[in-house]
Amino acid sequence: MQDQPQAPSPRLSVVVVTFGGRASLPRCLDALSNQTNVDDIEIIVPCDDRITDLDTLRGQFPKAEFLPVEGRRVYAELRAIGIKHSHAPIVAITEAQCVPDPDWASQILDAHRLPHPAIGGVVDKDAGSAVSWAMYFCDYSRYTPPVQEGATDYLTDCNVSYKRAEIDAIADVWPVEFHETSVHWTLMAKGQSLWLSPHIMVRHARVLGLGEAIADRYAFGRLFAATRVEAIGPLKRWIYAATSCLLPPLIVWRASVNTLRKRRHRPQLAVALPAMMLVASVWAIGEFLGYVTGRAGKSLTPSNPHTTQ
Numbered sequence: 191m192q193d194q195p196q197a198p199s200p201r202l203s204v205v206v207v208t209f210g211g212r213a214s215l216p217r218c219l220d221a222l223s224n225q226t227n228v229d230d231i232e233i234i235v236p237c238d239d240r241i242t243d244l245d246t247l248r249g250q251f252p253k254a255e256f257l258p259v260e261g262r263r264v265y266a267e268l269r270a271i272g273i274k275h276s277h278a279p280i281v282a283i284t285e286a287q288c289v290p291d292p293d294w295a296s297q298i299l300d301a302h303r304l305p306h307p308a309i310g311g312v313v314d315k316d317a318g319s320a321v322s323w324a325m326y327f328c329d330y331s332r333y334t335p336p337v338q339e340g341a342t343d344y345l346t347d348c349n350v351s352y353k354r355a356e357i358d359a360i361a362d363v364w365p366v367e368f369h370e371t372s373v374h375w376t377l378m379a380k381g382q383s384l385w386l387s388p389h390i391m392v393r394h395a396r397v398l399g400l401g402e403a404i405a406d407r408y409a410f411g412r413l414f415a416a417t418r419v420e421a422i423g424p425l426k427r428w429i430y431a432a433t434s435c436l437l438p439p440l441i442v443w444r445a446s447v448n449t450l451r452k453r454r455h456r457p458q459l460a461v462a463l464p465a466m467m468l469v470a471s472v473w474a475i476g477e478f479l480g481y482v483t484g485r486a487g488k489s490l491t492p493s494n495p496h497t498t499q
Contacts, residue, residue: 200232201280202295202351205272206254207265208241208286214395215241215286219251221294228295234276236268264490266367269347273357273368282351283370287396288313290349297390298351307356307382308374310345311390312337315455318396321403323458324465326394328407328441328473331448334455335388342386345374349392356382366492369417400465404472405489411473412487415480431481437474442466 204222208215215235222233233254237244244256257275259268273281280302284290291297294311301309313330315323333346347370356377357364363376374384398406415434419427445466449459480486 200230200278202228202230202282202299203232203234203273203276203278203280204282204284204295205269205276206233206235206284206286207268207272207347208235208237209265209396214397215247216250217289217395218284218286219247219254221290221292223251223253224292225290225295226292228299231295232276232278234272236263236272236275238263238268264367264492266369266490267492269368270364270366273364276354279354280351281354281357283347283368284392285348287394288348288392289395291391291393294390294392297387301385301387301390302351302353304385306341306385307353307377308345308350309352309385309387309390310342310350311387311392313346313349313392313394315394315458318394318458319398320461321400321465321469322397323455323462324469325396325398325403325406327445327449327455327459327462328466328470330394331445333386334448334452335391336452336454337386337388339388340386341383343378343384345370345384345386348394349390351390369413371414371417372420375421403465403469407469407472408476409487409489411476412480412485413476413490415477416484416486419481419484427481427484431478434474434478434481437477438467438470441470441473 206218219233222231225231234257235254236257236259238259239262244258247256257272259271269283280299282298298309312335313333314335315326318326330346332344350370357373360373360376363372378384446459449455485491
């Protein structure tokens with residue numbers, strides 16, 4: 191009996207993190223399953239108990255591997271689990287709320303011919319409610335195309351990729367939870383540079399109601415500050431806490447300037463401004479409490495922080 195030929199090792203692993211269920215997942219997986227010029231992609235979707243119809247998903251998307259995870263996990267845990275389960279020398283991370291362009295994978299592989307350990311791309315948006323646009327502008331205005339290719343201090347976790355050897359070398363920074371802020375700060379502290387490419391694009395497709403947006407901004411503002419506390423001294427911690435009240439106008443101003451300067455989505459910006467001020471204010475409250483307590487909120491805190499897959 192002849193040995194079965196082994197499948198070729200993937201050149202690119204893609205970890206897809208789901209937000210609150212499977213509603214937006216099919217569009218993302220359909221885009222990943224139909225990438226141009228790249229066949230050897232490993233698609234990994236860590237699924238906690240919010241996604242229950244795994245057999246249906248496996249039938250719809252045979253190219254993806256749905257990885258069951260016991261219990262309910264926070265997003266940073268799902269990232270870490272997916273990365274640890276992947277095999278390719280380049281590991282990309284995106285979110286179910288994003289739809290990668292058809293050449294997304296090939297652009298990532300081309301970009302990683304450069305020496306940078308972490309390479310990210312741009313985030314555009316096609317449609318959505320005023321609240322959804324407000325969240326987009328506050329989160330992604332610096333990644334709205336056009337962007338200039340080059341070194342950067344920031345990359346977004348919905349469109350970022352890494353050389354496996356580089357993140358394996360700092361695995362102690364993400365033993366259970368993979369926070370891109372901590373990973374990126376560690377890489378830069380080692381003298382390495384992050385790289386932003388205008389050619390690697392995803393499209394933001396998340397739709398949120400006002401209540402969900404408020405809960406999201408509070409949780410992630412608090413998480414950002416709690417993560418930051420680990421990398422700064424006590425004096426900076428309390429300075430940041432004291433000045434967090436300045437964040438709402440700063441966030442809205444920065445997002446507005448970025449959008450106006452890029453001459454893109456200006457009508458949507460005008461409609462979204464009131465919601466932007468609201469969600470930015472909620473973020474500031476969360477960030478303040480993150481600095482004061484040094485802890486993330488319950489919704490983004492693992493129920494068992496010592497357990498992973």
